[in-house]
Amino acid sequence: MSIRHALLALLSEGPKYGLRLREEFEAGTGEVWPLNIGQVYTTLQRLERDGLAESDGEAQDSPQKRFRITEAGRDELFSWLRTPPDMSSPPRDELVIKVLVALRIPGTDVSALIQVHRRYLVELMQQWTRIKEAQAEHDLALSLAVDAELYRLDAVVRWLDAADGRIRRAAVLPPPPARSDLPRLKNRSGVTP
Amino acid sequence: MTMLELRRVSKVYGQGPAQVHAMREVDLAVEPGTMVAVMGPSGSGKSTLLTIAGSLEEPSAGQVLVGGQDLAALSRNDKARLRRRSIGFVFQDFNLLPGLTAAENVALPLELDGVSARKAHQAGLRELDALGLADRAAHFPDQLSGGERQRVAIARAVVGGRQLLLADEPSGALDSANGDVVLRMIRTACAQGVAAVVVTHDAQLASWADRVVFIRDGRVIDQTVPAPGPESLLGQHR
Numbered sequence: 001m002s003i004r005h006a007l008l009a010l011l012s013e014g015p016k017y018g019l020r021l022r023e024e025f026e027a028g029t030g031e032v033w034p035l036n037i038g039q040v041y042t043t044l045q046r047l048e049r050d051g052l053a054e055s056d057g058e059a060q061d062s063p064q065k066r067f068r069i070t071e072a073g074r075d076e077l078f079s080w081l082r083t084p085p086d087m088s089s090p091p092r093d094e095l096v097i098k099v100l101v102a103l104r105i106p107g108t109d110v111s112a113l114i115q116v117h118r119r120y121l122v123e124l125m126q127q128w129t130r131i132k133e134a135q136a137e138h139d140l141a142l143s144l145a146v147d148a149e150l151y152r153l154d155a156v157v158r159w160l161d162a163a164d165g166r167i168r169r170a171a172v173l174p175p176p177p178a179r180s181d182l183p184r185l186k187n188r189s190g191v192t193p
Numbered sequence: 194m195t196m197l198e199l200r201r202v203s204k205v206y207g208q209g210p211a212q213v214h215a216m217r218e219v220d221l222a223v224e225p226g227t228m229v230a231v232m233g234p235s236g237s238g239k240s241t242l243l244t245i246a247g248s249l250e251e252p253s254a255g256q257v258l259v260g261g262q263d264l265a266a267l268s269r270n271d272k273a274r275l276r277r278r279s280i281g282f283v284f285q286d287f288n289l290l291p292g293l294t295a296a297e298n299v300a301l302p303l304e305l306d307g308v309s310a311r312k313a314h315q316a317g318l319r320e321l322d323a324l325g326l327a328d329r330a331a332h333f334p335d336q337l338s339g340g341e342r343q344r345v346a347i348a349r350a351v352v353g354g355r356q357l358l359l360a361d362e363p364s365g366a367l368d369s370a371n372g373d374v375v376l377r378m379i380r381t382a383c384a385q386g387v388a389a390v391v392v393t394h395d396a397q398l399a400s401w402a403d404r405v406v407f408i409r410d411g412r413v414i415d416q417t418v419p420a421p422g423p424e425s426l427l428g429q430h431r
Contacts, residue, residue: 115407115415122232123417125400132373133380133401147369150397157396161234 003043008069008077011053015068018044052076095156099163114164118157125153194261196357196388197223197246202255204241204411215241217411218255221390225356228379228389230402238411239392240361246390247280247359248272259357277306281350283360287342289334289349295341296321296330299349306353320348324378340371344378351382358382358389364398376401 003025010016010024022040044067047053052073056066069077095117102108132146204216215238223229233239244250245257248264257264260279264272281302282288289298300317304310321330326344334342343363350358358379364372380401383389391402399405407415 111409119405119407119415119417122396122399122405125396126402126405126417129397129400133377150400154396161394165234 003039004047005077005080007040007043007047008052008073008080011067011069012074012077015066018065018067021067047073096159099160103167110167111164114160114167118160121153121157121160125150125157128153194225195222195258196225196260197221197390198256198258199242199246200256200258202242202245202252202257204238204245204250205253214411216245216252219408219411219413221246221406221413223357223388223390225386225388226383227404228383228391228402230399230405231390231392231408232394232396232399232405233392233408234394237408239408241411242408243359243361243390243392246357247282248276274306277302278353279355280357280359281347281352281355283343283346283350283358283363285362285365287334287339287346287366289342289346291334294331294333295326295337295345295348298334298345299352302349302355303353308353316352317348320352321345324348324381338371339367340374343367343371343375347375347378347382351387356387358387360389360391362393362395362398363391365393365395369397372398 006025007021010021016024018041021044025040044053044055048055048067050072051070053067053069055068098117099110099114102110102113128146128149132143132150135142199219199221201218201220202216203214203218206213206215217238219238219242221229221231221242231239231242241250245252246259248257248259248267251265259275262275264275267275289295290301293301296314296317298317299320300310300313303313303316308316318327318330321327324344324347326341326348329337329341329345332341334345337345343366347358347363350360360379363379364375367375376398379389379391383403391398393399404419405417406413
C-alpha cells in the first residue's frame with residue numbers, strides 16, 4: 001500500500017491536522033501500512049499539489065496545518081481500492097525451484113527434503129497463530145492480517161503435500177513416454193530442460 | 194505425570210499379503226496442559242493413533258499409558274471406566290445425540306458413569322457456562338450452529354474433570370472464524386490442565402498446537418521444535 005493511499009484513507013474519516021495524521025499513520029502501520037514517517041509531510045504536499053487533498057493554508061509545513069480530502073481524492077482512493085493488484089504473473093518461487101532441482105539430483109530423498117520445508121512453514125504458522133491467540137480476537141485488522149499470512153503459508157504447505165503425493169505416485173508408475181511426445185508448455189520459464 | 198504415553202506402538206491390520214501396517218513403532222508423550230497435533234495425509238495412521246490412545250483399539254505391539262496406567266494391565270471394565278472418567282473424544286461431525294439438549298448431551302458421560310441425573314445436569318450446566326455457552330443449554334443440537342455444536346461436544350469431552358482430550362479434525366466441518374473459536378476452546382481446556390491430542394491434515398489447525406508431530410506411513414517422521422515468541426515475527430513489521 002502506498003503512503004499516498006494510506007493518507008487518503010485516514011483523511012476519508014474527516015479533516016485532520018498534519019501532526020495527528022502522522023500519529024495515526026504511525027499507530028495504524030503495525031501490520032498493514034508501510035512505515036516511513038519522513039515521507040508523510042512530503043506526500044501531503046504532493047496530495048495538495050495534485051488536488052487530492054486541501055489544507056487551511058496556514059503556515060507552510062506546520063504540523064498545525066489541517067488537511068481534508070477532496071472529491072478527486074475520494075475518487076482516487078476508491079479507484080485504487082477497486083483495482084485488483086497484478087497477480088497474473090507470480091514471482092518465481094524459490095521453493096518450487098528447489099523441489100524441481102532436487103528431483104533431478106540422483107539419490108536425493110525428495111520426501112525428506114519436502115519435510116524440512118514443511119516443518120519450517122508449520123513452525124512459522126505456529127508463531128502467527130500464537131499472535132492471533134494472544135491478541136487478535138477483538139482486533140479485527142490484526143486478525144485479518146494474521147489470517148492472510150496463515151493462508152499464504154498454508155497454501156505452500158498444501159503445495160508441498162500435493163508435490164509429495166505426486167512424487168510418491170510417480171515413483172511406482174511406469175516411466176513416462178519419450179519427451180518429444182509430450183505437449184510443451186508455451187513460454188515455459190523456470191528450470192530449462 | 195505424563196498424561197498419555199505411547200511406547201513403540203505398532204498396529205497391523207489383516208494378514209499375509211493383505212497386511213497393512215497402520216502404525217510402526219510410534220513413540221509419543223503428551224504432558225498435562227499441552228496440545229499436540231498429529232499431522233499427516235489420509236492413510237498415514239493418524240486416526241488409528243487416536244483410537245489406540247483412547248483405548249478403543251488395542252495395539253499389535255508396544256505400550257499405551259494413560260495417566261501412568263498401562264492399558265494392557267486393565268480389564269475390559271477398568272478400561273471402560275478409564276474412558277468414561279479420563280478421556281474425552283471430539284469428532285469432525287460433532288456426534289451429539291439429537292434428542293437431548295446441549296446440557297443433557299454434556300451431562301450424559303457423567304450419568305453413564307453413575308452420577309445422579311440432577312448432579313450430572315448441574316455439572317453439565319457449569320461446563321457450558323465455563324465455556325461461554327450457558328444461553329444454549331436448553332437448545333437441541335439442530336437449534337445450534339455448527340460452531341456451537343462443536344463447542345458443546347468439547348464441553349462434553351472435558352466434563353467432570355477429564356484430563357485427556359482426543360480430537361479428530363475438530364474444525365474440519367467449520368468455517369475459519371468458527372474453527373478458531375473451537376480451537377481457542379481447546380487451548381482454554383489445555384490452560385486448565387487438559388492434555389489434548391488433535392489429529393489433522395490441516396496445517397492451520399495444527400498450528401494451534403504447542404507441538405506438531407508429523408506422521409507418514411504409520412511412522413513419526415519429524416516434529417516441530419518449540420517456537421520462539423511471536424515478537425520475532427512482529428519485529429519484522431515494526
